[in-house]
Amino acid sequence: MRPIMRLGRGFVRLEIDIWVSLARALTRRPDIAEGTPIRYAGAMSAILWAFIVVSAVEIPAVHVLIPWAPVRIVAVVLGVWGSVWMLGILAAHHMYPHVLDPGRLRVRYLRRTCLDIPLAAVRGVRHDLRAYDGPKSLQLTGTGQLAVVVGSSTNVRVELAAPHRFTTPQGDVTVRAIAFWADDPHAAVAAIRTAAPAPRAT
Known part of the structure; x- marks a missing residue:
């Protein structure tokens, strides 16, 4: 039971981190304060953007290809959530660089x-x-x-x-x-x- 609880807490923390990172990205407030940023996002940006683009293409494709409305709605919702999740991960890479104070x-x-x-x-x-x-x-x-x-x-x-x-x-x-x-x-x-x-x- 404890591993399941730890996994659940980890998922909740990650979900919170994603939305906080997206909010910082939208308001252009990276967590740098007065220090000098040392960035590391470049190592993952191309991969994350590839996933985001693929997810964005899949959403309208699913809407067209799946004939059953309930299944289609669930698939679209999951696709949108996945795209937002990946955008949040990408934002976190940019909003929380290393900082030299x-x-x-x-x-x-x-x-x-x-x-x-x-x-x-x-x-x-x-x-x-x-x-x-x-x-x-x-x-x-x-x-x-x-x-x-x-x-x-x-x-x-x-x-x-x-x-x-x-x-x-x-x-x-x-x-x-x-x-x-x-x-x-x-x-x-x-x-x-x-x-x-x-x-x-x-």
Whole structure:
């Protein structure tokens, strides 16, 4: 019963995230505040737009091809809901980028995952392209690294001076490095090195 309840809560949270993200996109209010955004939406935008276009084509096709009115109505409703759902996921990728604040780096994925890294704790940062197995957006590796995965990959690695504890949707973890995806990894690395008190490559 508990797994079913957790699944239900996760679905409700995701549905809320989608509608909040859509509202932010429509009002042009990305969650950036005064920091510098480091975007990661490019890795998934083409795929999401492809799904959205296919869903948009399917809706009128279903209306024409299915002769039974009750079935047709259900199919159309599901098609519209699916299109809105994908638009919400796309909006979340754009509305919640990573953010480089004066004193911290916020590594995020959509609305739920946010890892606050104090810049004073950064020992080094570098471009490091890696691929990952599995569908999870958060993956803890055996090397003491927490990866925030987008499109099955990360391309920036931030080394910490000492193990640091982070709160994630999957629970608290203590790691020595954070890996994440940036659309422009070289610019992200340069910005973090400039902002960190004593940056140096690792």
